[in-house]
Amino acid sequence: MQKMSYLSPLLFLLVDVCVVLGVRQAQLSPLLIPHPFVVLWxxxxxxxxxxxxxxxxxxxxLPWMKSFEGIQTVCVFSFLSPAYITFLWTIGRSAVERLWGWHSWEALLQSYVVIAVSLLFWIRYMPNILSKETQKPTKKNGASLQRLLGYMRPHALRFTAVMTLVIVSSLGEMAIPHYTGKMTDWIMNEDEPEAFSHAITVMSVITIMSALCEFVCDLIxxxxxxxxxxxxxGLVFQSVLKQEIAFFDKSTTGEIVSRITTDTNTMSESLSEKLSLLMWYFWRVIFLFGFMLNLSWKLSLFTAMGLPIIWVIPEISGKFYQKLSKDVQASxxxxxxxAMETFSSMKTVRSFANEDxxxxxxxxxxxxxxxxxxxEAAAYAVSTWTNSMSSLALKVSILYYGGRLVTGDDVSSGDLxxxxxxxxxxxxxxxxxMNYYPHVKKAIGASEKIFKYVDRTPEIPPDGTLAPQKLHGHVQFQNVTFSYPxxxxxxxGLSLELKPGQMTAVVGPSGGGKSSCVNLLERFYQPEQGCILLDGEPLQSYKDEYLHQKISVVSQEPKLFARSLKENIKYGIEDASDEDMIQAAKSxxxxxxxxxxxxGYNTDAGSKGDMVSGGQKQRIAIARALVRKPKILVLDDATSSLDTRSEEGVHKAxxxxxxxxxxSVLLIAHRLSAxxxxxxxxxxxxxxxQEEGSHxxxxxRGGLYAEFVKKQNTSIHRNAAEETSG
Structure with a gap:
């Protein structure tokens, strides 16, 4: 079967030659066949x-030949010549020679070369396009070039000016080739010396103006x-800040920062640089081909037919080089x-004396x-050689064909x-x-990740409407059930109550749900069952900003920002007076x-507050909470790093x-003194x-809390004994 697969191209070619020869014999009998186009099709x-x-x-x-792409290829192979000859006949060109032209083996071989090049383009481009069109439409998340360009609409006037300057500058660049050709004719004819000097002046002025337009265009x-x-x-950053807390639990900080910085920069650079080049060279292509058509439509058509060939041939030779490059990287x-395995196990290598x-x-x-x-080096040389030779072949072909047109007086030497x-x-x-269009597609790809954040709807209930002038701070957890994803x-089924003017302490073993109570109170998450009431109203009925102005939380490991201590204490309430800030710091x-x-207060806290000690960081965080004069204060093991004297003073305050x-004060602590x-x-x-009441x-009662106190006292006595013996 494998040998048969190897022989299949030769067999197909043999059958095709026989068919073509049969058609040729029919077309060579015009007396018998009065309608040669019928025989052709x-x-x-x-x-x-x-x-x-x-x-x-x-x-x-081969399996590929039975696929949809294979059927397309057969159709192109079979109907290319009839379609081409019929097209020439419909536009008034002479097609008789081609219609009856399969009278020599050279013409037959030439036809196969043309069909081979056509098939090359068809296989390379058309099946991909058709397969994309037949695919089921997928739901887009809004990330597209049109959406990115939509952000340019507010600046439409500027972009209109930019486009105008691009067109003017592109037209100005046409001056040098145009006047170079004119001067060639003048030099060969040895006449009009004044026109020669005038052309130099005009060409210089136009070029300078073109460069000036380009400078202003780039600046704008x-x-x-x-x-x-x-x-x-800024839009992406703002959209991320609006997401629910659970979103940040699922996404890593590095991933989010990468989207905001790296992906946004990639998108912007691709749009800014590559889109500019696309716009610039698009107009150059239009104007250049327009001037080429004006000089000679025959040479222009010849160039348009030759350019695809010099693009595809290097691509074919470059595929082998790219494959070898991947193999080299894998090797x-x-x-x-x-090397890594050896170095990481160096003790084992040395123990068994296996260095050699x-x-x-x-x-x-x-x-x-x-x-x-x-x-890889040989493949690179071949790829480079095919690039150079294909480009050189096109230029030589243009010069050869152009020389024949000059000889036939179709174009002048200067025009050539x-x-x-x-x-x-x-x-x-x-x-x-062709090279920079993929970069614009890359920008669209980067924007897909960005706009996932912009388009994402936070999974939180809509903001409430309540913002009363006076809030008592009475909190009730009523049969609350909650779990993380x-x-x-x-x-x-948790039920507890926080009363104004009282401190309620929640204690218990780790994993019991103490921190979850804080998360629900701050409305970071929503209860699955039950409800949380604030002054008799559901917690979600309050405006989010109002709620967080009235609730202050100090955690065990508070976060300080890389700003001054003054800015950290006044964080979120910058309009607070310095007197209030100092009073809070004293408390x-x-x-x-x-x-x-x-x-003093202008001291920089450093990254994550690393310029202050752990105890100072906690006290600064407590001052940040107190300066807001909250109606609900949550201390989540907030005094764990304080010494006895500081803890005593803080609790008095x-x-x-x-x-x-x-x-209302909610205290979560592990230290008995608090x-x-x-x-x-x-x-x-x-x-x-499990239990509730006073200490x-x-x-x-001698229950779970009493056991907790007993363990605390035992731990304290053990530590004191160890310090004494030490």
Whole structure:
């Protein structure tokens, strides 16, 4: 079967030659066949039928030939010649020679060369286009070039000016080839010396003006695209900030930052640079081909037919080079794996004295790479040679054909010079268009990831409408059930109450749901069952901004920003007075520490607050919460890094504040010294309230909380004994 597959192209060619010769014999008998076009198309049908019949009956047929693309190829192969000859006849060109021209083997061979080139283009481009058109339409997420260009609409006036300058500058660049040809004619004719000097002057002025237009165009375009880039980056950042907290749980920080920075920059650079080049060279191609047509339509048509050939041939030769390049990279990766494995296990290698063995193993990998490198070098040379030879062949062909037109007085020598200069620029411009269009597609690809964020609807309920002038801060959890995505239930019918002017402490083992209560209270997540009431109204009924102005949270590991301490304390409430800020800092027992710093409140906290100690960071975070004068204050193990004196002072300040402001305080702590100060204690375990009451009541009850206190005291005594013995 494999040998039959190898012989199938020869068999197909033999059958086709027989069919063609039969059609040729019919067309050489005009007396018998009064309508040669009928024979021509009948021959095409016979050719297609014979090849399709052979395709589906011959056992050695390649699978590709039975596909939809294979059927397309057979049809093109069979009907190209009849269609071409009929087209020439319909536009009034002489087709008689071609209609009866299969009278020699040279003409038959020439026809196969033309068909082979046509098939080359068809197989390379058309099946891809048709297959894309027949695919089922997929839902787009809005990321398209049209959408990206839509951000340019507010700057339509600027882009109109840019387009005008591009057209003027492109037309100005046509002056040099045009006047070069004219001067060639004048030099050969040895006349009009004044016209020669005048042409030099005009050409210089036009070129300078063209360069000036290009400068102004680039300036306006780049400034405008920078503004659009800034707008899109800000839009993406704003869209990400509006997402629910669960979104940030699923997406890594690196991924989000990469979308906002790397992908946005990639998109903007591709649009800014590559779209500019596409626009610039598009107009150059239009004007260059227009001038080429004006000089000689025959040479222009010859060039248009030759350009695709010099693009496809290097692409074919370059595919082998690209494959070898991938093989070289894969071979290098294998060699690197040997090196990494050896270095990471160096103790084992040394223990078994196998340094020479590992060296030999690595050397074998390098020899494989070297062998591939030699093939890659040869493939690169062939690819470069085919590029140069195909371009050279086109230029020589143009000069040869142009020389014949000059001999026949169809064009002048100067026009031929101008045409060649135009053709050089035209082929380069078309190549730029083909090379940089994929970069614009890359920008669209990068924008797809970006606009996923822009178009994403946050999975949170709509913002509420309540924003009362006076809020008491009375919170009630009523039979709340909650679980995180893909995790078992954390809270199971939880009910607890936070009363104004009181401190409620929630204690219990890790994983019991303490932090989940804080997340629900801040409305980061929504309960699955039950509800949370604030002053008798559902929590989701309040405006989000209002709610977070009234609730302040201090976590165990608070986050400070790389800004001044003043900005950190006033974060989110910049209109607070300096007096309020200082008072809050004093209540948090951090004012004195700040004043000892070199720049006081203007001291930079550093990245993530690493310029201050852990205890100072917690107290600054407490000051940030107190300056807002909240109605609900949540301390999530917020005093764990404080010394005894600072903790005592902070709790005194909190007691004073909750009496003055009548705010509700939710304390989550593991240290007994903090819990004992609470007015009400809730012991939480397995997502349920197991016990609640005052410290004395729960200790006397001898339940879970009493066991918790006993373990705390045992741990304290053990640590004290270890310190004494140490």
């Amino acid at each position: 009948a021959g095409g049908l016979l050719r297609a039928f014979a090849l399709l019949f052979l395709t589906y009956t011959y056992p050695g047929t 375009y780049n400034v405008t695209m920078s503004k659009i880039h800034t707008f899109i980056q 290098l990766a294998k060699a690197n794996e040997v 063995g590992e060296t030999e193993r690595y050397q074998k990998r390098l020899e494989e790479t070297y062998s591939l490198n030699k093939k 010079v101008s045409f060649v200069l135009y053709e050089l620029q035209f082929s380069s411009a078309v190549e730029v268009l 893909k995790r078992p239930a954390i809270l199971k 948090a027992y951090v004012h004195e520490d700040i004043m000892k710093m070199q720049n 909190l007691a004073k504040m909750r009496k003055e402001l009548q705010c 819990v004992e100060r609470a007015d009400h204690i809730v012991f939480l375990q397995d997502g349920k309230v 004395d009541q729960l200790v006397q």
